Amino acid sequence: MSAQGLFDAIQHSALSDAISKLDHLFGAVAQLGHITGLVLLLSSIVLVNLRLLGWGLTSQPITRLATSTNKLIWSGLALLAVSGLFIFIPAALIYYVNPFFWYKAELIVFALIVQLTLFRWATRTDEPRPLLAKGTAVVSLALWFGVGAAARVIGFLN
Amino acid sequence: MAILQFAQWANDSELGTYIRESLFAYPAIEGLHLLSLAFSVGLIVFTDLRLVGLFLKEVPASDLLKQLRPWVLGGFAVQLFTGVLLFFASAATVVTLPVFWLKLLVIFLAGVNVLWFELKWVRRVGDWTDQLVPPGGVRFAGWASLAFWSFVVISGRLIPYLSYK
Numbered sequence: 197m198s199a200q201g202l203f204d205a206i207q208h209s210a211l212s213d214a215i216s217k218l219d220h221l222f223g224a225v226a227q228l229g230h231i232t233g234l235v236l237l238l239s240s241i242v243l244v245n246l247r248l249l250g251w252g253l254t255s256q257p258i259t260r261l262a263t264s265t266n267k268l269i270w271s272g273l274a275l276l277a278v279s280g281l282f283i284f285i286p287a288a289l290i291y292y293v294n295p296f297f298w299y300k301a302e303l304i305v306f307a308l309i310v311q312l313t314l315f316r317w318a319t320r321t322d323e324p325r326p327l328l329a330k331g332t333a334v335v336s337l338a339l340w341f342g343v344g345a346a347a348r349v350i351g352f353l354n
Numbered sequence: 355m356a357i358l359q360f361a362q363w364a365n366d367s368e369l370g371t372y373i374r375e376s377l378f379a380y381p382a383i384e385g386l387h388l389l390s391l392a393f394s395v396g397l398i399v400f401t402d403l404r405l406v407g408l409f410l411k412e413v414p415a416s417d418l419l420k421q422l423r424p425w426v427l428g429g430f431a432v433q434l435f436t437g438v439l440l441f442f443a444s445a446a447t448v449v450t451l452p453v454f455w456l457k458l459l460v461i462f463l464a465g466v467n468v469l470w471f472e473l474k475w476v477r478r479v480g481d482w483t484d485q486l487v488p489p490g491g492v493r494f495a496g497w498a499s500l501a502f503w504s505f506v507v508i509s510g511r512l513i514p515y516l517s518y519k
Contacts (some may be wrong), residue, residue: 224511228508228511231507231511234391235399238396239400241392242425252425253422344385344388344389352381
C-alpha cells in the first residue's frame with residue numbers, strides 16, 4: 197500500500213468516523229492536551245539544557261535535573277502522541293499533502309534519536325565533557341523547538 | 355466606547371494590517387508566542403511544583419527562583435511583545451470575545467499573586483528555602499500560580515479557536 201493509500205485508509209477508518217462524530221468540544225480538548233504536552237516537554241528540555249550550557253541552575257548536579265525531568269519529558273511526549281493522533285486521524289489526507297507535516301515527522305525522528313543517545317550520554321554524569329554537554333544542548337534545543345515551529349506552520353498551510 | 359474604538363484603530367493601523375495580511379509575519383509571531391511558553395509558563399510551573407513540595411524537593415527553592423528568573427522574564431518579554439502584535443492583527447475580533455478579557459483578568463490575578471508572594475515570602479526566603487515542603491502560604495501561592503497560568507494557556511488557545519466561528 198502506498199503512503200497515500202495508508203493515509204486514505206486511516207481517514208476513512210471506523211476509528212476516524214468515531215472521532216469525527218464526537219462533540220465539537222472534543223477537538224478543543226485534544227488541542228489543549230497537545231499544548232499541555234508541548235509545555236511539559238519543551239520546558240523540561242529547556243531546564244536540563246540550560247544546565248548543560250551552564251546558563252541556569254549551575255549549583256545543581258546534572259544527573260539530578262535529568263532524573264527529575266525524565267518522567268515529565270516522556271509524559272509530555274505521551275500526551276502529545278495521544279492528542280496528536282486524535283487531531284491527525286480524522287484529517288489524515290490533509291496532512292499527507294502538507295510538506296510541513298513531513299518536516300515535522302523527520303524532525304521528531306531526529307529529536308528522539310538525539311534524546312536517546314547524545315542527551316542520555318551528556319546527562320549520565322555530573323561532569324560531562326564541555327563539548328558533549330554544550331553540543332548536545334544546542335542540538336537538542338534546535339531539534340525540539342524545530343518540531344514546535346514546523347507544527348505551527350502545519351496549521352497555517354492546512 | 356473607548357476600548358472598542360482603540361481596538362478598531364489598532365486593527366486598521368498599518369502595523370495591524372501588515373501582520374494580518376503577511377504570509378510569514380503572522381505565523382512567525384504566533385509561533386514565537388506559543389514556543390516562548392516553554393520559558394515563561396513552563397519554567398514557572400517547575401518553580402510552582404517546587405513551592406507546593408512536589409518537584410525538585412532537594413533543590414533550595416531560592417536557587418530555582420533566582421536562577422530561573424532571567425529566563426522566565428525573558429520568555430514573558432517575548433510573549434508580551436508578540437502578544438501585543440497579535441492583538442493589533444485581530445483587535446476588532448478579539449475584543450468581542452469574553453475569553454480574551456478573561457485571559458487578561460487572570461494574567462492580572464497571577465501578577466497580584468506574584469507581588470504578594472514576593473513581598474510576603476521571597477523577602478524571607480532564607481527561612482524556608484531548604485524545607486522539602488514549604489509553609490502553607492508558599493504552597494498556596496504555588497497552587498494559585500499553577501491554576502492561574504493553566505487558565506491563561508487554556509484561554510489563550512481558545513482565542514483563535516473561537517475567533518473563527
